[in-house]
Amino acid sequence: MTLWTTILIASAVVLGTKLLGYLVPARVAAHPRIQRISDVLTVALLASLVVTQTAAIGSAIVVDARLAALAVGAVLLRIRAPFIVVVLAAAAAAAALRAMGWAA
Amino acid sequence: MTSPAVRATVSMSLGVAGAVSLYGISFGALAVASGLDFWQTQVLSLFMFSGGSQFAVIGLAATGAPGLSVITAAGLLGVRNGLYAVRMSSVVGPGFWKRLLAGHWTIDESTAVAIAQTEPRAQRIGFWLTGAAIFVGWNAMTAAGAILGDALGDPRTWGLDAAAAAAFLGLLWPRIQSRQPAAVAAVAAVITVLTVPTAPAGLPVLIAAGAGVVMALLAERRHA
Structure with missing residues (x-):
């Protein structure tokens, strides 16, 4: 599958899911179990993506500047810093560690 | 008005x-x-x-x-x-x-x-x-x-690669402020670390998601 095909199909799936929600009778989707599964699915996917973005290079687990940067992000989230500040500070932390030669 | x-x-x-x-x-x-x-x-x-x-x-x-x-x-x-x-x-x-x-x-x-x-x-x-x-x-x-x-x-x-990691953490953070979702996140993270070296690319994220849902269903049954 080319990258273009992937992007177009994935976009259609995500957009289609939103539109589908306007067709579903409210009582079906408002079921507490459906809500809980949706919440859990989102949490598990995001947690997994945090790990792959922080510690994976291909199929290897690698500890590098990204882990320190993530810790900086976590501290900022803890003190309720705005989202954009968290993202920029993490980037700056990783860039600084690499510039100093303290981490790969 | x-x-x-x-x-x-x-x-x-x-x-x-x-x-x-x-x-x-x-x-x-x-x-x-x-x-x-x-x-x-x-x-x-x-x-x-x-x-x-x-x-x-x-x-x-x-x-x-x-x-x-x-x-x-x-x-x-x-x-x-x-x-x-x-x-x-x-x-x-x-x-x-x-x-x-x-x-x-x-x-x-x-x-x-x-x-x-x-x-x-x-x-x-x-x-x-x-x-x-x-x-x-x-x-x-x-x-x-x-x-x-x-x-x-x-x-x-x-540091743009680290920015992506922090972005996902920022999206996750407000959703793990109580114990059950935090536990789901922790399990998903551990499963990802374990499966990245062994499963084909892209699969660890899906395995972690499946495990999260199973966890939630089991917890529900225990409370019922």
Whole structure:
């Protein structure tokens, strides 16, 4: 599958899911179990993506500047810093560690 | 004419939209760094228009995950939008074209701002204004980021790979403030660490998601 095909199909799936929600009778989707599964699915996917973005290079687990940067992000989230500040500070932390030669 | 509630809604909508749009710059830059070209990046912001799913696409594409894994992960992350849509259905009201456009703009932020209001009029304004402002701002900033990203060279020098990790953590953070979701997140993280070296690219994320759902169902049965 080319990258273009992937992007177009994935976009259609995500957009289609939103539109589908306007067709579903409210009582079906408002079921507490459906809500809980949706919440859990989102949490598990995001947690997994945090790990792959922080510690994976291909199929290897690698500890590098990204882990320190993530810790900086976590501290900022803890003190309720705005989202954009968290993202920029993490980037700056990783860039600084690499510039100093303290981490790969 | 404009009640204090409506004024508060407008200010909340624009505040949220401003913050989210700024963050579109990092999406644009990271997408280009992940190997997407300018238009591939822009198509994601124009049509997919859901931050979590968009980041999943570029994150997984960068690891060389097969197309089907990328589509599945992005699709599963978009499931919550479908539930927001059900919630927003009565706020949006009838009309085919109106509902079509509303569907496209049904995301975390537009839903959250609408739900936060008590007056029906304020709910409508919150949904539409937040959705519209983020759609315009997010796409403009995505373009800016994609152009800027091309000029930056190696993304690691600027820590853009770490920015993506922090972005996912930022999306996760508000959802793990109670014990059960925090436990699900921890299990998903451990499973990912264990499966990355052994499972094919793209699969660890899906395995972790499946494990999370199983955990939730088991917990439910125990409480029942």
